[in-house]
Amino acid sequence: MxxxxxxxxxxxxxxxxxxxxxxxxxxxxxxxxxxxxxxxxxxxxxxxxxxxxxxxxxxxxxxxxxxxxxxxxxxxxxxxxxxGLWPRDRAERALARSVSMEMLSGFRALRNACPMNIRRPRGGIALPDGVDADVGRIETIWRDLLQKSGGPFLFGRFSGADAMFAPVVNRFDVYDLVSREDTLIYMETMKSHSAWRKWEEAARAEPWIVAEDEV
The missing domain is CATH 3.40.30.10 (Glutaredoxin)
Incomplete structure (x- = not known):
């Protein structure tokens, strides 16, 4: 191939x-x-x-x-x-695609206010309307899926759904947006994944600095 x-x-x-x-x-x-x-x-x-x-x-x-x-x-x-990019079970695959599509098309307030930036020092900002609602909805998605699957990833093992939420993990982290224990545990699971660590290492080594309004 x-x-x-x-x-x-x-x-x-x-x-x-x-x-x-x-x-x-x-x-x-x-x-x-x-x-x-x-x-x-x-x-x-x-x-x-x-x-x-x-x-x-x-x-x-x-x-x-x-x-x-x-x-x-x-x-x-x-x-x-x-x-294993999607769950084996048909109903779980449908659910994984649903939450992935919601991530793809939604949460604009969070996206606009908190651009992904691996190298950003951790710290909060003044949040515009809509961000808290986006954060709450994402935490609900994660909590419901993790409770159903038992973790450590959204559908038990790592899948495309986890990858679709990967930039949100960075946003939640560097903008200090969340404090729930279950959310933080899932974020640590994601940040400990070998693929995440490889991406982060390369991101921190990049020479380019881009204004947030250009990304």
Whole structure:
């Protein structure tokens, strides 16, 4: 089987890149990584050259290009059915996709107020309307799934659903948004995953500094 290539942007900032990278790496999928940094205020032309949408992430497999984080995870789950990117049980797969889609399409107040930034010193900010509600809803999703599965990940073993929430773990952490014990335990589980540690190490070593309104 041809080895796919995942095009991503800066590991410190790119939440959209983090999701499929974390999913594929955490599931043991062998892929080539190509990082195209945010280093041009007008948009890096190298991204536009490889991406139909003009954005990353993009997974290229042979002559096929797949863009958008969740679509990449879905394609990889079909390509590598034994990797465990989704739960084996059909009802749990449907639930995993539901919460992943809610993460993909929702929580705009949290996204806008608290951009992902691995290197950000930990500390709170003044939060605009809507952020507390987003945080509460995410904590409810995590709590319900962890209680049902028994943990340590949302569906017991690591899956694409955990990867979809990975940037939120960073946001909750560096902006000091949560204090519930069960939330903090899940966050530590995620941050202890070997894929997370590998991404974080690379993010901290990156030379680029990008204004938050450009990410």
């Amino acid at each position: 041809d080895r796919p290539t995942l095009y991503i942007a800066n590991k410190n900032y790119s939440s959209w890149s983090f999701r499929p990278w974390m999913a594929l790496t955490g599931a043991g999928v062998d892929f080539e990584e190509v990082l195209i940094p945010f280093d041009d205020a007008g948009g890096n032309p190298n991204i536009k050259a490889i991406s139909p949408s003009g954005r990353v992430p993009v997974l290229q497999h042979g002559g096929l290009k797949i863009w958008e984080s969740l679509a990449i995870i879905e394609y990889a789950a079909e390509l590598y059915p034994d990797a």
